[in-house]
Amino acid sequence: xxxxxxxxxxxxxxxxxxxxxxxxxxxxxxxxxxxxxxxxxxxxxxxxxxxxxxxxxxxxxxxxxxxxxxxxxxxxxxxxxxxxxxxxxxxxxxxxxxxxxxxxxxxxxxxx
Amino acid sequence: xxxxxxxxxxxxxxxxxxxxxxxxxxxxxxxxxxxxxxxxxxxxxxxxxxxxxxxxxxxxxxxxxxxxxxxxxxxxxxxxxxxxxxxxxxxxxxxxxxxxxxxxxxxxxxxxxx
Numbered sequence: 001x002x003x004x005x006x007x008x009x010x011x012x013x014x015x016x017x018x019x020x021x022x023x024x025x026x027x028x029x030x031x032x033x034x035x036x037x038x039x040x041x042x043x044x045x046x047x048x049x050x051x052x053x054x055x056x057x058x059x060x061x062x063x064x065x066x067x068x069x070x071x072x073x074x075x076x077x078x079x080x081x082x083x084x085x086x087x088x089x090x091x092x093x094x095x096x097x098x099x100x101x102x103x104x105x106x107x108x109x110x111x112x
Numbered sequence: 113x114x115x116x117x118x119x120x121x122x123x124x125x126x127x128x129x130x131x132x133x134x135x136x137x138x139x140x141x142x143x144x145x146x147x148x149x150x151x152x153x154x155x156x157x158x159x160x161x162x163x164x165x166x167x168x169x170x171x172x173x174x175x176x177x178x179x180x181x182x183x184x185x186x187x188x189x190x191x192x193x194x195x196x197x198x199x200x201x202x203x204x205x206x207x208x209x210x211x212x213x214x215x216x217x218x219x220x221x222x223x224x225x226x
Contacts, residue, residue: 098209
């Protein structure tokens with residue numbers, strides 16, 4: 001069965017530090033890939049998506065992610081985090097049946 | 113453009129009761145998906161409806177059911193509630209099917225079972 005793994009459960013960074021959150025999926029076919037973010041007290045919202053084309057995709061608020069097919073990975077990056085990036089981040093991949101499968105989430109805490 | 117609206121925001125029920133949650137998608141969106149979010153299990157897919165048809169179903173018991181109306185609004189029903197059903201239930205809508213289009217989430221309904 002399709003699965004999505006996010007290796008980091010809780011990441012703590014200081015402002016201006018660089019961020020990389022890992023995401024690996026198990027499905028080997030054509031995939032669409034998503035990163036969602038949930039800020040404290042707010043609903044889940046789309047951060048960025050990859051459907052095809054350039055494997056380096058840019059999202060909102062300076063985030064980007066790189067799709068590496070050979071590694072089944074779609075890691076999220078940001079060169080310099082801000083306190084306002086404190087949130088929970090979810091990677092999601094549809095499985096073969098079309099169900100959207102979410103990773104367990106990574107809680108990011110940014111210290112001012 | 114109004115976002116996804118879920119009602120009610122909070123519910124308290126007791127074991128054995130049943131509950132119905134409602135979701136109004138963004139205007140024009142035909143796909144509605146439901147998820148259960150808990151601290152231990154994270155976000156788990158319940159089901160997806162597209163044009164009034166259930167397109168996908170997650171690994172939940174038959175006590176969990178749903179439907180979608182012709183105006184794309186959706187309801188989710190849970191019967192014979194158990195303590196373990198306490199969770200945040202999220203609804204998401206998208207223009208096309210959930211695997212091909214980004215989903216827009218509502219604020220959720222927090223269900224507590226006593």
